[in-house]
Amino acid sequence: MNKTTENNELHSLNKTTELHSLNQNNELHSLNKTTELHSLNKTTELHSLNQITELHSMNKTTEHHSLNKSTELHSLNKTTELHSLNQITKLHSLKEITELHSLNKTTELHSMNKTTELHSLNKNNELHSLNLTTELHSLNSNTELHSMNKTTELHSLNQNNELHSLNKTTELHSLNQNNELHSLNKTTELHSLNKTTELHSLNQITELHSMNKTTEHHSLNKTTELHSLNKTPELHSLNQITELHSLKEITELHSLYKTTELHSLNKNTELHSLNHNTELHSLNQNNKLHSLNLTTEIHSLN
Numbered sequence: 631m632n633k634t635t636e637n638n639e640l641h642s643l644n645k646t647t648e649l650h651s652l653n654q655n656n657e658l659h660s661l662n663k664t665t666e667l668h669s670l671n672k673t674t675e676l677h678s679l680n681q682i683t684e685l686h687s688m689n690k691t692t693e694h695h696s697l698n699k700s701t702e703l704h705s706l707n708k709t710t711e712l713h714s715l716n717q718i719t720k721l722h723s724l725k726e727i728t729e730l731h732s733l734n735k736t737t738e739l740h741s742m743n744k745t746t747e748l749h750s751l752n753k754n755n756e757l758h759s760l761n762l763t764t765e766l767h768s769l770n771s772n773t774e775l776h777s778m779n780k781t782t783e784l785h786s787l788n789q790n791n792e793l794h795s796l797n798k799t800t801e802l803h804s805l806n807q808n809n810e811l812h813s814l815n816k817t818t819e820l821h822s823l824n825k826t827t828e829l830h831s832l833n834q835i836t837e838l839h840s841m842n843k844t845t846e847h848h849s850l851n852k853t854t855e856l857h858s859l860n861k862t863p864e865l866h867s868l869n870q871i872t873e874l875h876s877l878k879e880i881t882e883l884h885s886l887y888k889t890t891e892l893h894s895l896n897k898n899t900e901l902h903s904l905n906h907n908t909e910l911h912s913l914n915q916n917n918k919l920h921s922l923n924l925t926t927e928i929h930s931l932n
Contacts, residue, residue, distance in 0.1 A: 656770050660930050674752055720879050
């Protein structure tokens, strides 16, 4: 009987040591998962900042191109040989400027919507990963409590309990491996989606540039035709009559440019304010996530 008692005590000590080692492994694995999530969040923040910088540089390029177009149109209107048919040319150019302005506004709204959708998708993915971490932590805690209760109640069936705990450890390890692979696949899909969005944005910029080039060629052809018409001596008297009207049209066009500049300035102010709001929102989200990670680490250490 004494031998049997000593064997049971040694077996109980070994079981306690194995459970302590398993708990330490689970704590280390939980800390590693927290570190991986923190690194993934940092990568997402850097990628978001790069996208904001690219949008800002695209807006600057569009503003410079618009100023160059205004200068070219102003220099064309300064020529004294095109007085006779300036009314038709100005109306046509004003219509094209309005259409291009509307197209640029539509493109800006489309890119802002894309940015909002990507931001929302990233937030959903972060919440999904946090929920998975919480579920795994809860599962590990329940498993630890269950194994401790089994150790206390089932001393007589130690061999069966050892086999059962080994099987449980293998299943948990397999589940953790599957979750890591699922997280890596999600990261790869997001990276691919971001690349597709960048290529789509570059294609849109190329199409707009091509349309602007076509408009410039069309304007040059119109200028050549008007120049050849103005060379005829018969239109000299008509030019004298239309000079006063041309001066009025130039004044109206100058006023329209001023209105367009004020409208563009307001849009830039709104976009700058939106970027600030986005940065503040991102900072608040990061602070919440950091606080949640600290709470998780303290809970894990406890």
